[in-house]
Amino acid sequence: MLEFLRGRDVLVAGWGVSGRSLIAPLRDIGARPVVTDNGPRALAEAAELGLDIAPAPELENTDWSRFALVITSPGWRPDSPVLASAVAEGIPVWGDVEFAWWVDQARLYGPVRKWLVITGTNGKTTTTAMTHSILRAAGIPSVACGNIGLPILDALRRSPGPQVLAVELSSFQLHWAPSVRPEAGVVLNVAEDHLDWHGGLDAYAAAKARALLGRIGVVGLDDPIAAGLARRSKARRTIGFRIGVPADGELGVVDGKLLDRAFTKAAILAEAKEISPPGPAGIADALAAASLTRAIDVAPQFVREGLVAHKVGPHRSALVRELGGVEFVDDSKATNPHAARSSILGHQHVIWLAGGQLKGAAVEDLVEEVAGRLVAVVLFGMDAPVIAAALARHAPEVPVLELDTRDHSGMGQALMNEAITGRPDSDIADAVMARAVRAAAEFAGPGDTVLLAPAAASLDMFTDYTHRGRSFAGAVEELKDEDLGRRL
Template sequence: MLEFLRGRDVLVAGWGVSGRSLIEPLRDIGANPVVTDAGAKALAEAAELGLEVATCAQLEVGASDDPAGLGRFALVITSPGWRPDSPVLAAAVTEGIPVWGDVEFAWWVDQARIYGPVRKWLVVTGTNGKTTTTQMTHAILRAAGIASVACGNIGLPILDALRRNPGPQVLAVELSSFQLHWAPSVRPEAGVVLNVAEDHLDWHGGLDAYAAAKARALFGRVGVVGLDDPVAASLARRAKARRVIGFRVGVPADGELGVVDGKLLDRAFTKAAILAEVGDISPPGPAGVADALAASALTRAIDVAPQFVREGLMEHKVGPHRSAFVGEVGGVEFVDDSKATNPHAARSSILAHPQVVWIAGGQLKGASVEDLVEEVAERLVGAVLIGADAPVIAAALARHAPEVPVVEVRSGDDALVRDDPASAEKADAVMAQAVRTAAALASRGDTVLLAPAAASLDMFTDYTHRGRSFADAVHALEDGDIGRHL
């Protein structure tokens, strides 16, 4: 499948983490990588490494027979964030040049045995819970003594995982909707769609296209769907897997995994096998249990014994910025769920606490907060809003929770530049003010919860920067900051 690239030029569109991971594999198969990126700094960095570079402008205007244009390329491999209507990609399609994502390329590199025997792929996708489920899956595989690695959207590019020596036998692969859109050939040993809620609608153009991208995780040998989520459950009809099973945070039917009397139970791969105790799952709560069931289904699909599922789930601990307890000040708990980057994730986070001062805001990416605010209104004792779409959330609160005090903390700038250190300082100052304001709205027994329901990139470097900024602000509080009630 990759022989057509030998001796040919391949365009790497996007000089990010995934773009960098493509260079050596392309060279290993005899192709010549050429890098393009919208940023001059990125192109300069690639050029300093001895790589040939081309500006997007050159590629967009070059004719098919122009040596400077797209016609010279046998393939375009795009970073996942590039939209299909990006001018370079659209021009490539017009010229009849195939466009792959880095995950698609990694799949064919693995199938071609460039770096050893073909691996088993266990694919995790969904609007929320992907990283936790991927980490749980990896923990179970480790407990079973299976050489494995967590990769993909979780941080480590799949190609880097494949090139490890000694190499893994199994890949626990987190995939975003972007990555799945650009990877139509991937056929995992098992794949799960945890849930589907409004997110990235601006990129995909609508919920149906977003869900269709997620459904590609169900095109392998075993497909797994979250039955408590109606959209995810409906994707069973789109699945091309040889077998489709489901999981629910409740009593499972035959062919499902679920919960009975505080125990995770497998009724899909055996008549009935106890896998773990609910009390041993981290993070606690229904969302964490659902993720554990999904990880259990993926690993049971490749015959991992129940005892190793139990051991792996007991060993797993939730990562930072995922409903992480930061501290207590004056009887008020502060919780960092900066990873709640959409309304669906924020919903689970808020519903885990009885009384919440909610810190929210950022980029909603086309998602609606109306249903979220209406559902959680009774738990809110205050809201502090930051970021580009703070007014949208404020309007929803005014409609559905008019008695909840709402404070918007503005940056003072129309836009912050993420790569500018001065902008990072301003973002941290906004978060510090938001935390002080939330503390003033809180009373003993309340929880101040950072669950933004939105992406961070309007103000912060990423969600981890946003979470660290929150934690730093909390650690600067004193008891006297609590309950001043603005």
């Protein structure tokens, strides 16, 4: 399948983590990688490594026949000029995941691996980590890779190589990977996210459904859109999981126990109280991980061992500190309303920190559903006014403080710096977060949770959601007892 690349130029579109991972395999195949990117710094770095470069604007007038293939980073939209030009000239465009699939099928780095694919609007990383933990407990050589951080190609090149890949895939990656046929794949849930990239919810859901093209397809039955994808699944067998009593062909929960009725008559897998993170979202992720690993015949005892061993990672409903009876929880990974909903519903009395880039997602349903749990709300970032308006309509009795971050001292200079460097100003972003945390603390009393669950992306102010979470944690650590509850 990859012989057509030997001796030919291949355009690598995007010099990020995935772009860098392509270089060695392309050279191992005998292809000549050529790097394009919209950033001069990225191109300079590629050139310093001895790679041929092609600035994106120059490709508008290039002779496309020189390229056998374009491999794009997942974030590049189909209508970006470079990709649109390639398609118009009849040059195939693959994503890095599609290329990794064919590298694996070609046995370039050893026997073909079993792919366990995890996707969904929320819970992907937790489910991937749980899946990998179960595989480790079973003694199966494996690795967690893909959107979780480690490029799949880097995982394939490891020595000794893994037998099973726990692959987290975003909707972007799946859009560019039509050939992937996993041993088992799960769609956890589907809610409004990245609609600006895909052009609508239907296209977004269709991209997610590409996880359901292999031997076993798994869907989250408590999510109406994910459950609906079962009817469109092209997997040889499709099963589901629910946080409730499972029917035949399902996994679920009975009397506080995770139960498998899909791969056996009835097998207890774990106690719900043993799952981290606790609560419905964590249990759903555990059921999904159990489904994938049971699909490749991992025994129930190893499912339990792996789930018990798994602990929640940073920025995913992680307790930062308890102060004066108030819990401060970092769920910066809640980058859309669906994720924020699960986070807020895990606590009874919430001072909610929210805001950022909504990416076209609506917040009306979220606010209406969680209004009864909100003690107060502190908003910041680009789309804070949108959330404030929803709160005014659906939770008018809840105190709301909207930080006017663009008038914050130094914010004007920060925006100028961002325009020049293309990156948010970390110092100013941290100062805004410190203001938000102090304000939230003033609303809080014993039994409350100050919860960072932004319901929005972070890139308007922070370098990424991990920076946002670290900024929150740093501000929380500076608080003293006397900072609490002055507005109650």
